[in-house]
Amino acid sequence: MGNYAIRVENLGKQYTIGQYQGRYKSLRDTLTTTFTAPFKHLVHRNGANGRQESTIWAIKDVSFEIQPGEVVGIIGRNGAGKSTLLKILARITEPTEGVVRLRGRVGSLLEVGTGFHPELTGRENIFLNGAILGMSRQEIQRKFDEIVDFAEIEKFIDTPAKHYSSGMYMRLAFAVAAHLEPEILLVDEVLAVGDAEFQKKCLGKMGEVANEGRTVLFVSHNMGAISSLCSRAILIDKGNISMQGDVSLITNEYLMQSGSSKPRKLVCQVDNNLRVQILEVELIDSFDDENNPLTILKCKYVVREEMKNLLLCVEVRNIADVIVFYSNDDSLKDDRKRKDGIHIVTLAIPNYLLTPGDYFVTFGFWEPGCPPEHFPAERLFFSKDETTNRLSAHGIIWPGIIYMPSTWKYIDNELH
Numbered sequence: 001m002g003n004y005a006i007r008v009e010n011l012g013k014q015y016t017i018g019q020y021q022g023r024y025k026s027l028r029d030t031l032t033t034t035f036t037a038p039f040k041h042l043v044h045r046n047g048a049n050g051r052q053e054s055t056i057w058a059i060k061d062v063s064f065e066i067q068p069g070e071v072v073g074i075i076g077r078n079g080a081g082k083s084t085l086l087k088i089l090a091r092i093t094e095p096t097e098g099v100v101r102l103r104g105r106v107g108s109l110l111e112v113g114t115g116f117h118p119e120l121t122g123r124e125n126i127f128l129n130g131a132i133l134g135m136s137r138q139e140i141q142r143k144f145d146e147i148v149d150f151a152e153i154e155k156f157i158d159t160p161a162k163h164y165s166s167g168m169y170m171r172l173a174f175a176v177a178a179h180l181e182p183e184i185l186l187v188d189e190v191l192a193v194g195d196a197e198f199q200k201k202c203l204g205k206m207g208e209v210a211n212e213g214r215t216v217l218f219v220s221h222n223m224g225a226i227s228s229l230c231s232r233a234i235l236i237d238k239g240n241i242s243m244q245g246d247v248s249l250i251t252n253e254y255l256m257q258s259g260s261s262k263p264r265k266l267v268c269q270v271d272n273n274l275r276v277q278i279l280e281v282e283l284i285d286s287f288d289d290e291n292n293p294l295t296i297l298k299c300k301y302v303v304r305e306e307m308k309n310l311l312l313c314v315e316v317r318n319i320a321d322v323i324v325f326y327s328n329d330d331s332l333k334d335d336r337k338r339k340d341g342i343h344i345v346t347l348a349i350p351n352y353l354l355t356p357g358d359y360f361v362t363f364g365f366w367e368p369g370c371p372p373e374h375f376p377a378e379r380l381f382f383s384k385d386e387t388t389n390r391l392s393a394h395g396i397i398w399p400g401i402i403y404m405p406s407t408w409k410y411i412d413n414e415l416h
Contacts, residue, residue: 006065006089006184007066008063010062011061011063012057012061012095015057017055059239068103069214071216071232081236082188089108090110108177109178109185109187110186110188116161122164125161126176143180150179153172178209182214206218207229223254224320233245233250274304276302276307279342281300281380282298283295294351295354297314299344299345300342303339312345312363316361317360319359360382
């Protein structure tokens with residue numbers, strides 16, 4: 001049979017669209033319906049009001065194998081079927097077809113608070129989750145203090161979980177899933193909730209779990225996290241596996257597909273409830289006064305309520321989702337920029353600063369002390385080739401992410 005931790009063979013999950021979901025019925029309701037309308041069940045397939053139901057395959061013909069101790073990333077666009085796959089592996093939902101074989105205890109962190117009972121305290125939920133994993137009370141007690149310390153909720157450990165914030169839920173849920181030592185750990189977008197310090201702790205703990213030889217299946221849109229934690233990746237597209245293999249090859253392919261299909265101009269949906277909002281973002285190829293190539297980042301935004309301390313921010317990331325540089329318009333000393341109305345600003349980036357490769361750019365607002373006001377839902381993509389970047393004296397491309405202009409000075413050796 002081979003030495004595997006997870007084996008998936010021809011897996012498929014079909015859902016019915018438009019299917020009527022009635023309330024749960026008692027036995028008395030069922031018996032009453034059967035005797036009063038014995039033939040009603042024969043015509044229900046057309047749905048309410050005779051509506052014809054349709055079906056959709058969330059995943060179809062999915063097959064792969066993961067060895068014990070492997071850390072594998074699952075990537076793909078929203079709606080590709082990643083979460084459905086993990087829910088089947090976690091036995092939350094049953095497949096329509098295919099077979100899943102798992103060897104070892106499975107711990108999962110798929111949604112905030114999954115597996116937690118809101119009426120139970122944090123302490124009781126830790127023991128409940130451990131029991132579900134098949135652990136003894138002694139095993140759970142041995143890990144209890146470490147879980148509470150990691151989650152940083154010691155003051156609230158005896159408070160019912162229904163009073164927890166989403167961040168507290170996530171911290172405790174991740175701590176339980178990572179510390180109760182399942183042989184297989186399924187994690188779905190754990191970095192979507194929580195502050196920067198918590199995210200750093202999560203990544204560190206997942207690295208520890210991987211080094212301990214446990215099998216991890218990690219779903220995330222953070223390609224930096226995928227690249228640092230995983231040795232292999234699986235790319236899912238429209239419910240099918242389109243590629244699997246080395247993590248760098250798969251993440252590059254995913255980012256290229258995501259970027260290459262997007263225009264160099266992004267128009268955002270208007271939301272009049274926002275105090276300030278980006279309307280359009282555009283990338284423009286241009287030249288400076290000395291005819292050096294530039295990339296112009298152009299942003300059109302609207303201010304609906306005057307804000308004095310607001311900053312317009314830009315992030316440029318490389319293909320590995322690493323921030324290459326950050327900038328904001330704090331240096332733009334112009335009293336008009338935060339008054340009511342529509343504004344247009346540009347940022348020029350010399351092309352020689354970026355080494356050849358593929359990049360993404362995101363605009364957004366930030367008011368010191370507050371969360372980001374609004375970011376576009378999509379990122380703009382652009383590429384740099386060898387002809388737009390500075391070469392060395394021998395015609396070789398400079399290594400690294402950016403080119404940093406620098407000054408060298410020769411000092412004669414002084415003899416004593």
